[in-house]
Amino acid sequence: MTVNATQKIIKVGSSGAVTIPAKDMKRMGVSFGDELKVTFEPAKERPDDHAVEVVELTQKLIKRHKKALKNLSQR
Numbered sequence: 001m002t003v004n005a006t007q008k009i010i011k012v013g014s015s016g017a018v019t020i021p022a023k024d025m026k027r028m029g030v031s032f033g034d035e036l037k038v039t040f041e042p043a044k045e046r047p048d049d050h051a052v053e054v055v056e057l058t059q060k061l062i063k064r065h066k067k068a069l070k071n072l073s074q075r
Contacts, residue, residue, distance in 0.1 A: 005024065007020075
């Protein structure tokens, strides 16, 4: 069973920690001491990630339509 949730990172000493809600532990049938497979991914895209994506998409668009864009610029 997989549970997808968005949790905040809390500070524990000098480390970060993410809690698992009791209802999700119960639903998955896990308890304290059990091992879980964990995957980390930011909940929100960082602005820089989006900007890079936009630039790459723009470059592909320009390359694909280079001739038409050149004709438009000469009108």
